[in-house]
Amino acid sequence: MSTRVRFAPAPTGFLHVGSARSALFNWLFARSTGGELILRIEDTDAALRKPEFIDAIVKPLQTLGIDWDEGPYYQSQRKQFHVDAVEQLVESGHAYYCNLTRQDADRLAEEAGLPAGYHGWSRDSGLPDGPDCVVRFRTPDDGEVVIEDLVRGTVRFGCKELEDFVIRRSDGSPTFLVANAVDDADMGITHVIRGEDLLNTTPKVMLLWDALDLGDKPEYAHLPLLVNEQRKKLSKRRDDVSLMEFLAKGYLPEAMVNHLALLGWGPPDDVEIRPITEIIELFELRNVNKGSAYFDVTKLNHINGEYIRELPAERFIELTEPFIHGVDADVGWDSADVRADLYALVAPEVQQRVATLSDSVDFVGWLFLDSVEYDTESKPWNKSMRKGKAVPEILDLLHERFADVEWTGDALNTAVSAVGDELGARSQVPARIAITGTNAGIPMWDAVAHLDRSVVRRRLAAARALL
């Protein structure tokens, strides 16, 4: 039988990397088994029903190349099925009405000397439905629910630990637990692959499944959570987790996907950076880890850099243009000042050095700016300018020679080295700092030859004046 899996996010704003990882693993499983992926939006809660939230899920998935075969389906549109299921459960005696609030339940528990929680207070009250009534599922008093999790192995839950949970809110809307069971059954889901934070809800869904007599249950696989540096579950409030924001900063979708695939799973041959087609081929659910994984941006940077370096030069230019022009990044110059020809010339060198597309900005500002700023407190300035040998003389001499030196990259480079030789000092770094503002950067003389002689000489003089 063909596999059918689903990615079923609640539309709670932007898609975060943890959800993206869940989507990816579902997708990898579907593609590697020749099965199908279904996108289902879990919007049973009215507050979540906002069109812009749907976009926030669909768009990033598309960008990452995670395509689905069916959907998006909306649980809100299948509400009637869920309502029917709740009704069926009430009629069969599996569920009952209850008009107690959470506070009521806690108070009753305290008075009875029981642990906090709902202890089936209204089970046999015979209460009829009413405006303030929820429907609760009658969990078995004993026995256990056993899950054979594909990642975790056998997991057991004692039924007495499960309180009579709410399956229909007082506003009449069924909760996701019912929707889950009904929809997974209707949609023929064979494998439920999702985050470990949902593991505890699984026994409840299985109980509903049996009570509703829905037939064969899907297999479950609970993925390890993605965590932050403090080893806490990635949170939208606290952590940088917006997938789109990463992409906006200049992480390539392919690199992001590659990195995400490496969190909780690894290829048997230890080759980490590789095409998605190979990852699909190698991916096996049974090889997924159990331990949570830290979402390490440092490693992402490395992977991204590797992918960027593999890009054809024209493609790199095309992708970085929005950043260079200040559309997708903050820059200190005007888009009109960007010299496209000059950028095209240096782009391959920039490409060798960046971790993200937006980093490109840092390497080319000196080409578009009239003057550069010097950080005289910085380490490079201190080391190469303040403490460097004969730096004032070097800059003075360069200023002089640059007045009539042939204005080509080779000639400039030769002239600079000659000055260094004459003074018995290292001249390249001081020249670089004076002209570009920093010690780190692309090979520069060919680019400098495209700047105005006067602009370059002025910078030499400006840096000299600060010594």
Next chain:
RNA sequence: GCCCCCAUCGUCCAGCGGCCUAGGACGCCUGCCUUUCACGCAGGUAACACGGGUUCGAAUCCCGUUGGGGGUGCCA
């Protein structure tokens, strides 16, 4: 509190009873290359949480301890 899950270098992954004096990658350090920086190359640093079993043999299996995490909603 109660329930559930987890535990190999700082981080991610490999290891599924002998091939492990534990391998790869990121990071970090050193050297080479070099007009700087980066890339690349060559090295180095660094881990089986602890205690009991089982076994001829355990990072690998079992139990416990400790530590971490998740859940405990009329959110999903």
